[in-house]
Amino acid sequence: MTRVLQVITGLERGGAERQLALLLRHLPVTCEVATLTRAGTLGAALQDEGIAVHEIGMRGNRDLAALPRLVRLIRQGRFDVVHTHLYRACVYGRVAARVAGTPRVIATEHSLGDGHLEGRRATRGVRALYRTTERLGNATVAVSPTVAARLRGWGVAPGRIVVIPNGIDAAAFAFDPGRRAETRRRLGIGPEEFVAGAVGRLVPTKRFDLLVEAVARLDARPGPAGQAPPGGVRLLLVGDGPERDALGRLARRLGVSGRVILAGGTDDVAGALSAMDVFAAPSVQETFGLGVLEALAAGLPVRYTTCPALDDLPPGEAPHARHVPADAGAWTTELALLADPGRGPVQRAPVPAAVARYAIAEQAERLARLYRDGTRRTGRPSTREYIPT
Structure with missing residues (x-):
């Protein structure tokens, strides 16, 4: 051997x-x-x-x-x-x-x-x-x-x-409603709140600042009759790194520190993914994009800027993943569409062919x-x- x-x-x-x-x-x-x-x-x-x-x-x-x-x-x-x-x-x-x-x-x-x-x-x-x-x-x-x-x-x-x-071991990331409820309780997230999430090291090239800005813009949008929109969007960032303090300061400056959860690193990535409603990956530099595949294995809709794991495959292998440019306005638009209450609860999708390839x-x-x-x-x-x- x-x-x-x-x-x-x-x-x-x-x-x-x-x-x-x-x-x-x-x-x-x-x-x-x-x-x-x-x-x-x-x-x-x-x-x-x-x-x-x-x-x-x-x-x-x-x-x-x-x-x-x-x-x-x-x-x-x-x-x-x-x-x-x-x-x-x-x-x-x-x-x-x-x-x-x-x-x-x-x-x-x-x-x-x-x-x-x-x-x-x-x-x-x-x-x-x-x-x-x-x-x-x-x-x-x-x-x-x-x-x-x-x-x-x-x-x-x-x-x-x-x-x-x-x-990737796709089965390890299969959606679990019980794990979703448990993770949300632990993080202080309500069962009906819409959660955009990301997993990764908090470094500048990941561009998680764009997600914080997008949440702030959504929070500032008027609701019916000029009122603030109910509920809004929560942002769950799972990971640690040198940008953690800067992201916290940005959330406070934009007035959305209560909506941004800096969860730190975790050994339970599958639980974190279960707690999310959309996976957001605004990174401008990636070597592979494993987090995107894990999110697809969890049945999440995915929005990403750079992901060689998908970009190197034929089109159509990940129908629930969509490219979004590295722009706060574009991310605001995407999150607003996904979080629209008129769409109803976000449904988990079948695991796409792209995941099976890896x-x-x-x-x-x-x-x-x-x-x-x-x-x-x-x-x-x-x-x-x-x-x-």
């Missing part, structure tokens, strides 16, 4: 971290996990499932003392493959794997934006270090053709890039084949052939 060490920067709540946890439950290989920093709640959950989790104890980006500790772990484990996730883990993990003599070194690029890497500006030095260490591996997995194109733009050789999309079991099997092969075939790559079919 192939033995794989998954190396990741940390195991706090986040899209890449949740994706790794999901993969670990479906990969047909034996895996252990090394986290450069703290294991956190997700690491504890993995250990409860019987997966060995090792903390390397890195104290910062330049803590070189972590490198020999990681090398020692790889050598002692005699792993067939080292698979790295996120920038810091990719840099240190590739070097450690080569020093330890690991025969196969794979990396997944989860968070490469246009000029940004994991929400931070990608400087010339960051790009140079990335290219240098990338050559130490056998292949780099891009989670979408969009990411593959960015990797090529950074100077990564096209023949070293494999597109294996993120995966089934986690299939993506895990593709990754396992890459582990066994070590490198993809040579020649001019065609990223399209790696899009789920």
Whole structure:
């Protein structure tokens, strides 16, 4: 049985971290996990499932003392493959794997934006270090053709890039009325209130400020006979990040702090989605758009600005998802239409074909084949052939 060490920067709540946890439950290989920093709640959950989790104890980006500790772990484990996730883990993990003599070194690029890497500006030095260490591996997995194109733009050789999309367990997000009621009670949301929601890291490129502005504009619209509209729209933002305080200040300045719920991170994304009536994703930069797929699996209507997971598919595969430009006025119009009391309660939709294309079991099997092969075939790559079919 192939033995794989998954190396990741940390195991706090986040899209890449949740994706790794999901993969670990479906990969047909034996895996252990090394986290450069703290294991956190997700690491504890993995250990409860019987997966060995090792903390390397890195104290910062330049803590070189972590490198020999990681090398020692790889050598002692005699792993067939080292698979790295996120920038810091990719840099240190590739070097450690080569020093330890690991025969196969794979990396997944989860968070490469246009000029940004994991929400931070990608400087010339960051790009140079990335290219240098990338050559130490056998292949780099891009989670979408969009990411593959960015990797090529950074100077990564096209023949070293494999597109294996993120995966989703659709059944885990199925709508549950009981979970909806419980989550709404916990968050202080009334059973009849209309809730627009989003899930993601609170960083500038997500543009959650547009949703706060849209809610404020809706709140200011006159109702019948010039009266304020009853109920209005609640905004539920699930996630944490550096923009949290700024979003709170914006809500207070616009007079809608009572309508905006900054719920923080959660291990129960399915419960949060159950509490929503529409999923709003105004992000202007995405590497994949897993939150959009999870919302579609929950039967929610979706409005989004950028989502490679949908944009890379043929039209019509997600009929309840609609593109909205990154403009507060456009988002106001969309939310007003969806929240119109004349439409009646929002009905949950069937899970669309787009979600089935990204089934986690299939993506895990593709990754396992890459582990066994070590490198993809040579020649001019065609990223399209790696899009789920």
